[in-house]
Amino acid sequence: MDNSVCQVYEDEIQALEEEIKLLTEKYEDGQQESTFYSDEEILMSKKSFWREFQAESKGHGFPSDLKAQLENLERDLSFLMKLTGIHFTGHSKKTVEKTRNGTVQKHRLSGNCHSLSFQLKFQLLEMQSKENVSAVITDLSIIVESEDLKVKEFVSSTEEHGSLLAFFRSLSSYAEWYEHRRRTFLHFKGKYPDIVTLPEGLLGDQIILRNPKPSGFELMIIWKIHIDKEGRSTPVLDLLTKVPEQVLEQKMASIEEAPAQFRSMLLLFGIETAIENLIKVVRLEE
Amino acid sequence: MLAVLDLLLGAPLQLPEEEEEGPLKKSVRCHPFLRVRARPTRPDGFSLMAEPGGKMEEGKVQSADGLLAHLAALEARAHEEAVKREEKEQQEERLARLRARVQELRLQRDELRAKVDLQHKAQLGEEGLVSDPARPSARAVLGWKIESVKRMLQVFYLTGISGKLTRQGVCFCISTAYEGTYLDSYYLDLLTKAEVQIRRHSVPAFIPLEQIAKKYLQTDVRRFLSVLSDHLNAYAGRRYQADQLQEHFSDLIKGTLQRNSLCNLLVFNYNVSSESDAFPYSARLVYRDVCRSLPTEVVVSTTPEAPAPLAEAAAAHSDLFRRVAVHEAFRSFRDTGAGVAAALASPP
Numbered sequence: 001m002d003n004s005v006c007q008v009y010e011d012e013i014q015a016l017e018e019e020i021k022l023l024t025e026k027y028e029d030g031q032q033e034s035t036f037y038s039d040e041e042i043l044m045s046k047k048s049f050w051r052e053f054q055a056e057s058k059g060h061g062f063p064s065d066l067k068a069q070l071e072n073l074e075r076d077l078s079f080l081m082k083l084t085g086i087h088f089t090g091h092s093k094k095t096v097e098k099t100r101n102g103t104v105q106k107h108r109l110s111g112n113c114h115s116l117s118f119q120l121k122f123q124l125l126e127m128q129s130k131e132n133v134s135a136v137i138t139d140l141s142i143i144v145e146s147e148d149l150k151v152k153e154f155v156s157s158t159e160e161h162g163s164l165l166a167f168f169r170s171l172s173s174y175a176e177w178y179e180h181r182r183r184t185f186l187h188f189k190g191k192y193p194d195i196v197t198l199p200e201g202l203l204g205d206q207i208i209l210r211n212p213k214p215s216g217f218e219l220m221i222i223w224k225i226h227i228d229k230e231g232r233s234t235p236v237l238d239l240l241t242k243v244p245e246q247v248l249e250q251k252m253a254s255i256e257e258a259p260a261q262f263r264s265m266l267l268l269f270g271i272e273t274a275i276e277n278l279i280k281v282v283r284l285e286e
Numbered sequence: 287m288l289a290v291l292d293l294l295l296g297a298p299l300q301l302p303e304e305e306e307e308g309p310l311k312k313s314v315r316c317h318p319f320l321r322v323r324a325r326p327t328r329p330d331g332f333s334l335m336a337e338p339g340g341k342m343e344e345g346k347v348q349s350a351d352g353l354l355a356h357l358a359a360l361e362a363r364a365h366e367e368a369v370k371r372e373e374k375e376q377q378e379e380r381l382a383r384l385r386a387r388v389q390e391l392r393l394q395r396d397e398l399r400a401k402v403d404l405q406h407k408a409q410l411g412e413e414g415l416v417s418d419p420a421r422p423s424a425r426a427v428l429g430w431k432i433e434s435v436k437r438m439l440q441v442f443y444l445t446g447i448s449g450k451l452t453r454q455g456v457c458f459c460i461s462t463a464y465e466g467t468y469l470d471s472y473y474l475d476l477l478t479k480a481e482v483q484i485r486r487h488s489v490p491a492f493i494p495l496e497q498i499a500k501k502y503l504q505t506d507v508r509r510f511l512s513v514l515s516d517h518l519n520a521y522a523g524r525r526y527q528a529d530q531l532q533e534h535f536s537d538l539i540k541g542t543l544q545r546n547s548l549c550n551l552l553v554f555n556y557n558v559s560s561e562s563d564a565f566p567y568s569a570r571l572v573y574r575d576v577c578r579s580l581p582t583e584v585v586v587s588t589t590p591e592a593p594a595p596l597a598e599a600a601a602a603h604s605d606l607f608r609r610v611a612v613h614e615a616f617r618s619f620r621d622t623g624a625g626v627a628a629a630l631a632s633p634p
Binding site (some may be wrong): 005006013017019024027031044066067070083088107132136137138140161164165168 | 310320348377381384385387390391392395398399401402405406409422424425427428429430431432433434435436437438439441442444445446447448449450451456461462463465466467468507508511515519525579580
């Protein structure tokens with residue numbers, strides 16, 4: 001009889017301890033999220049901390065060197081961002097549940113990978129078992145700036161399965177191709193400004209090579225970036241020709257073969273050289 | 287018990303410090319119980335405590351035997367009562383402690399609730415910036431920034447590639463996942479003094495780490511990590527599928543699934559329902575592209591004597607396994623029944 005009373009107390013103690021853990025984490029998250037110090041304030045704090053720290057160290061005791069700790073962490077972060085190309089511009093975390101078994105947190109994340117920006121929302125469930133910690137993503141919602149249909153399909157399939165890791169890996173490789181295309185377009189526009197036009201700008205997928213003489217002979221390269229179901233990106237390039245009638249009659253054969261020849265050039269020499277060769281051809285049409 | 291007997295019969299007690307007056311008389315004493323120190327009176331060593339104020343009944347006891355029995359009974363009862371009293375005290379102490387703890391925790395919890403509510407209200411009032419009444423110390427500001435950077439680094443784990451700089455180079459962590467479930471992580475400790483070298487790693491032996499390193503490590507670390515991540519994620523995904531199959535659909539599989547360490551070869555006999563005891567289908571899945579988690583070759587066969595519908599179903603299953611993860615395929619067998627699953631497996 002007394003034991004049952006004890007049990008009731010013990011159950012309540014356990015429930016209270018869990019609730020306290022949850023509230024503590026909520027409070028700490030809240031404090032972290034609602035506070036903001038600008039870069040100048042941080043710099044000033046680093047300086048004043050360093051002065052205090054040096055004074056304290058001359059005395060006795062070993063105060064923790066927060067400035068060094070912060071600098072190490074910032075160095076790690078900037079290294080990772082530079083290596084992966086992924087820059088996070090905002091992050092917020094809210095603890096929704098915390099029990100003996102695990103924690104549920106809601107995350108919001110925004111950032112960009114090269115020139116592609118994204119916004120994510122997801123729920124992360126972490127469970128502690130005897131052997132390890134497991135993590136599962138649910139309720140994933142992704143917004144990516146892209147008009148590409150394939151990208152939209154990939155994003156919605158990723159959302160459905162909660163494949164956050166796959167999203168980042170695919171985003172990385174897609175963004176690398178995206179960036180490579182942008183730089184290539186920029187390079188040719190800079191080198192041959194009178195021949196090259198970009199009807200959709202640097203971030204578009206078309207580049208037009210036109211001889212300035214009004215012969216009307218034009219080559220258009222369409223450079224799309226395909227993303228497959230498994231998130232792998234591949235560049236797909238095609239050549240379209242726009243030829244005025246007089247020229248067409250003369251050079252029908254060679255013009256018909258142009259797209260195929262372009263494809264072999266791509267395979268043999270790579271994208272930049274193939275485009276460079278086409279530009280030479282267009283220039284020669286004088 | 288024995289000690290009391292000794293007393294009554296006049297035999298000397300072997301008590302080391304006891305101040306007993308000489309040989310005892312056969313009369314009943316005022317203190318019916320004696321403190322016995324050296325000798326246990328019970329098999330479990332429980333010693334009898336003197337009870338001041340315990341009185342002896344004043345009755346005429348006829349014989350030594352009667353007295354003996356009477357005293358023994360009294361002793362037993364006193365012992366029981368002492369035990370009960372002690373238990374009761376312990377129980378009460380325990381209850382008091384628990385009650386105090388509950389009060390303490392309730393107070394703590396209420397304080398925290400109030401803090402969180404206040405915080406929430408403040409957040410609703412003005413978003414983002416908080417005006418601290420007192421100017422924050424340098425320590426507090428740095429502490430906040432440290433926490434903020436730490437959280438960002440933790441998020442990198444979710445992207446698949448994270449790590450930290452070391453004195454001699456960098457230590458990378460490649461995380462793997464199957465859809466939304468994160469699986470094992472693998473570590474690579476790199477030295478970057480002269481050329482890049484792998485000092486230590488936790489990559490399993492059947493992943494061609496050396497080949498990948500030879501091709502990319504010196505020229506393009508990002509590419510190296512990306513290719514290695516492809517291999518590791520595909521392996522982790524295949525292993526996850528096989529584990530799920532073994533764990534959740536063992537009733538549909540004969541014995542255990544046979545697989546190699548890279549998990550790119552699976553061989554098993556199965557059925558689509560657990561109704562019969564037979565496992566008429568035999569499957570062999572080969573994942574020749576080690577960077578993918580779907581098989582490149584599937585062979586599903588039945589025994590030569592099997593009826594036609596089974597053979598047809600086998601062909602449909604073969605197609606299904608090529609397009610859908612193996613544990614998902616089995617889920618469809620279980621959910622919709624064998625016939626429908628076969629129908630679903632055929633191309634639209």
